[in-house]
Amino acid sequence: MTSYKELLAQREALDKKIAEARDIEISAAIAKARELIAQYGLNEGDVFSKKAGRAGKPTGTVAPKYRDPATGATWTGRGKPPRWIAGQDRAQFAI
Numbered sequence: 445m446t447s448y449k450e451l452l453a454q455r456e457a458l459d460k461k462i463a464e465a466r467d468i469e470i471s472a473a474i475a476k477a478r479e480l481i482a483q484y485g486l487n488e489g490d491v492f493s494k495k496a497g498r499a500g501k502p503t504g505t506v507a508p509k510y511r512d513p514a515t516g517a518t519w520t521g522r523g524k525p526p527r528w529i530a531g532q533d534r535a536q537f538a539i
Contacts, residue, residue: 510537 446454481491508518512528518539519526529537 509539510534511539512537 480486506520506522509521510519510529511517512526515528517526517528519529519537521534
């Protein structure tokens with residue numbers, strides 16, 4: 445059976461190997477990314493745009509579906525219901 449100190453030494457050696465392997469793979473990934481960016485003439489906005497990965501998702505506001513007749517307050521039907529409609533039949537508040 446291996447001792448505690450031997451296991452710690454093995455872990456330290458493994459941590460060192462893991463760090464070296466990670467550095468090598470990161471260097472390769474960066475080189476590949478640079479190659480693709482140069483090949484397609486991409487810029488920072490193309491790669492790191494906030495809209496990237498959000499294709500097809502609608503943005504903007506949602507029309508209200510319910511109105512409080514007493515105050516005129518509205519609610520879209522999304523999220524936590526306001527106090528004036530909570531626990532009541534929503535049909536009577538529909539717009």
